[in-house]
Amino acid sequence: MTLHNLYNTHSKLSHSNLYGDIADCYDFQELETVLLNSLTEKIGADTSALLHFKQDDGDLQLVHDLAQGVHNKIHSQYTDKFYREDPILTNRKMISTFNKKSDALADVYRLSDVCEKNEFIKTDYYNDFLKPSGIRHVLALAIRPKLPNGNLLVLLGFHRSAGQSDFSERAIRKAINVAPIIGSTVARITFKEQLSDVTFCNENLRLALGKTGYLVLDDSMQILEASDSVLSNKYGELPFLMQNILQGVQSLNLNALQHLKVNCKRKDSARTRLNENICINIKRLATTGEPLRFIVQVGFVHSSIAIARCKDAFSWTNREAEIVMALAQGLSNTQISDLLVISIRTVENHLRSIYCKANVSSRTQLLRQLLHDTPAHH
Numbered sequence: 001m002t003l004h005n006l007y008n009t010h011s012k013l014s015h016s017n018l019y020g021d022i023a024d025c026y027d028f029q030e031l032e033t034v035l036l037n038s039l040t041e042k043i044g045a046d047t048s049a050l051l052h053f054k055q056d057d058g059d060l061q062l063v064h065d066l067a068q069g070v071h072n073k074i075h076s077q078y079t080d081k082f083y084r085e086d087p088i089l090t091n092r093k094m095i096s097t098f099n100k101k102s103d104a105l106a107d108v109y110r111l112s113d114v115c116e117k118n119e120f121i122k123t124d125y126y127n128d129f130l131k132p133s134g135i136r137h138v139l140a141l142a143i144r145p146k147l148p149n150g151n152l153l154v155l156l157g158f159h160r161s162a163g164q165s166d167f168s169e170r171a172i173r174k175a176i177n178v179a180p181i182i183g184s185t186v187a188r189i190t191f192k193e194q195l196s197d198v199t200f201c202n203e204n205l206r207l208a209l210g211k212t213g214y215l216v217l218d219d220s221m222q223i224l225e226a227s228d229s230v231l232s233n234k235y236g237e238l239p240f241l242m243q244n245i246l247q248g249v250q251s252l253n254l255n256a257l258q259h260l261k262v263n264c265k266r267k268d269s270a271r272t273r274l275n276e277n278i279c280i281n282i283k284r285l286a287t288t289g290e291p292l293r294f295i296v297q298v299g300f301v302h303s304s305i306a307i308a309r310c311k312d313a314f315s316w317t318n319r320e321a322e323i324v325m326a327l328a329q330g331l332s333n334t335q336i337s338d339l340l341v342i343s344i345r346t347v348e349n350h351l352r353s354i355y356c357k358a359n360v361s362s363r364t365q366l367l368r369q370l371l372h373d374t375p376a377h378h
Helices: 009-023 028-043 072-080 124-133 169-197 203-209 238-254 303-314 318-328 333-340 344-358 363-372
Strands: 047-056 059-068 104-110 135-145 152-161 213-218 223-226 259-265 277-285 293-300
Touching: 009 028, 009 169, 028 047, 028 059, 028 152, 028 169, 047 072, 059 072, 072 124, 104 169, 124 135, 135 169, 152 169, 213 238, 238 259, 238 277, 238 293, 303 318, 303 344, 303 363, 318 333, 318 344, 318 363, 333 344, 344 363
Parallel strands: none
Antiparallel strands: 047 059, 047 152, 104 135, 135 152, 213 223, 213 293, 259 277, 277 293
């Protein structure tokens, strides 16, 4: 997702740290710490909550629930019963108010936008839950990740108590500004969780393809196998990657092809730019008597050239070059630690050495140097 196209310069500078922190979140628990704490204060709310639903035949089932500043009893009452009566949920529109290429549909609105006050104060939801809780005003950010099954909904609710004013248009704009990166992060985390039950055990395939990015799909587009490099998010947002793969498989089937190459640009290129070009190779496997399968290989375009040039120029070790490649691919220190099976402290030590040799002082300066050495894409 290209944030540079969505926000003006002032907005980018004032929110860049928050955007980066949100984008680096590894799971919903980390998203609670980074997002709810920071955004609750930024929007000017007293409390907030993050609710993750799965929709099954129109019925919403709660999957995750996180809260910031909300009393445990009040939060439990909502998650146990009252969310089914919440006008914020029953009146959601899920309009794509942002970029069409976003990883999620989103909508931002207030409780007062979807309720007529005189009628609302007569409802059980107001009298049995909202009024006793002390909450009077709610600003909602509803996000539906664009995933193959399309049945997930994430709701962020920001609350103000009685005696305070309703959320202003300025607060709404702040929520809108941060919605695209939240949507992209929620889509990535959700997709990652969907892969948690998949077993990756084809040792022959691992040996044949080495450390390249690969997936094996069945004819219903379910993932049978995937390499560690794909699971580590090194190729950008996983939902974005799958969207391009699924489109490629559909084209391959439609045209009765055995092999197809797809070139695309990664969603998070505004953060890294170096590896924005990705090449996806799709091959049909049809062995007599066996189910149809597709092998998908994923690779970056041109990135290795820049790394090799800078490795020689700055005398980086092989391990340092690996870490630089991971940085260029947008991975956080924690993700690099997981990918290379080394401690975060070791990653930090290597980074100090890398920066020193390249005569830079930050990740941003290093990526600019790499970008300078990357050949133009033709």
